[in-house]
Amino acid sequence: MDKIQQMTLSRKASTSESGTTSTDSKCQQCGGTGWIRHREDGKEYFSECECRKKQIEESRLRFANIPVTFKDMRLKNFNIAAYKDEKSKATIRAACKYIKQYMSCFESEHKDGMGLYLYSDTKGSGKTRMAASIANELVDMGYQVKFSLSTEIIQEIKRTWDRDNDLSESKLLDQLQETDILVIDDFGTEQVAGWINDKFYQIINNRYVDHRVTIFTSNYPLEKLEYDDRITNRMKEVSYLIAFPEESVREKIAAEKNEAMLHRVAGR
Ligand SMILES: Nc1ncnc2c1ncn2[C@@H]1O[C@H](COP(=O)(O)OP(=O)(O)OP(=O)(O)O)[C@@H](O)[C@H]1O
Ligand SMILES: [Mg+2]
Ligand SMILES: [Zn+2]
Structure with a gap:
């Protein structure tokens, strides 16, 4: 029924204002x-x-809002060969193995609300690319996923303070708390003002209490985050910590592009 x-209902919705329905x-x-x-x-x-x-x-x-540059990225096409150093190769191999294991029993990890914390001091080591690949896999599996930069979350909260914004702060926080799987990219790069601490505490604590999976990427090991330990303690309990290589693939790509350009110029 x-x-x-x-x-x-959908028939009604597809009826135009004049009352006729276009079949084209x-x-x-x-x-x-x-x-x-x-x-x-x-x-x-x-x-x-x-x-x-x-x-x-x-x-x-x-809804997932995964960066379009990574739309085709999946775990199976994550490129280990992009890293030059042997140490980096070993680190990324271990990370991939861990993440594949996590994904292979995702149903039970999901039930327990266990997420991931991908970190490396070095920028451009592939953390966002990996988080996006995981997010794509989860969307493919039918889960509701939301991908957000932590600075974007802060901006969005600030925007709700505008009078003309229809979305209230509490509604936005509810969305972030209730999304089945939330990816918070680049956590910890923002300046942690008092109110930011409080908002993230609210989001992370409610997700923690409700056993909702959160996946973080960060340039800091968890214990070095500037957030209150009431936040980091909860995160530690429900995150598998995964180190990423201390090598920048971003720099390597930029260097290769520059070199190719030089070759083209020299070849003229
Ligand atoms: N394994 C990889 N194979 C190919 N390209 C990669 C790989 N890892 C990263 N890249 C590329 O390098 C660039 C930086 O990757 P990414 O944004 O994931 O790094 P990050 O660790 O999140 O950096 P940051 O710490 O600045 O947030 C991107 O263009 C990405 O596509
Ligand atoms: Mg990143
Ligand atoms: Zn149809």
Whole structure:
């Protein structure tokens, strides 16, 4: 009965203001309702149309807000060969092994609210790329994921203080607390003012209490974060700590680009 109601609703939604329905852009399979009607043994039932599945998938991706540069990144195409030093190769191999293990029993980690803390002192070592790859995998698996830079979270909270903003601070905090899986990228680079401490405490503590998975990337080991230890203590309890190589792939890529440019110039 639910499905039939939804069908009626989406039919209404697709009716234009003049009352006519345009058939041009509608799915040929379901007529734009998202459901396909079947009849078997005199009974009528509905199955979900591919176009509806695709729409849900697209809205899940929009919500996830994973950086577009990393949209095709998955664990299996994470490139270990990008690191030059032997020590870095060993570190990234260990990190990948750990993360694959974590992902292979994600259902139970999810139940326990166990997340990850990816860190390296060195900038450009691949932490965000890895966090985005994990986020993509989780979206593929059907989980609700939200990817946010920690500075973006702070900016968003500040924006809710504007009078004309429809989104209230408490609603935004609720969203961040209730999102099934939250990725907080670059945690700890922000200047930790008192109110920022309080807001992150609220987000992290509520997620901790509700066993919700949070994945962090940071340029600091957990114990060196400037946040209160009431925050870091909770994070420690529900995060697997994963060291990333102290090598910048970003610098290596930039150097290679410069070299290629020099070659092109010299070749002229
Ligand atoms: N394993 C890899 N293979 C190919 N490119 C990589 C790899 N790791 C990182 N890169 C590239 O290097 C750049 C920096 O990576 P990324 O942003 O993930 O680093 P980061 O550790 O998050 O840096 P920061 O500490 O500044 O936040 C990106 O362009 C990324 O695509
Ligand atoms: Mg990063
Ligand atoms: Zn359809």
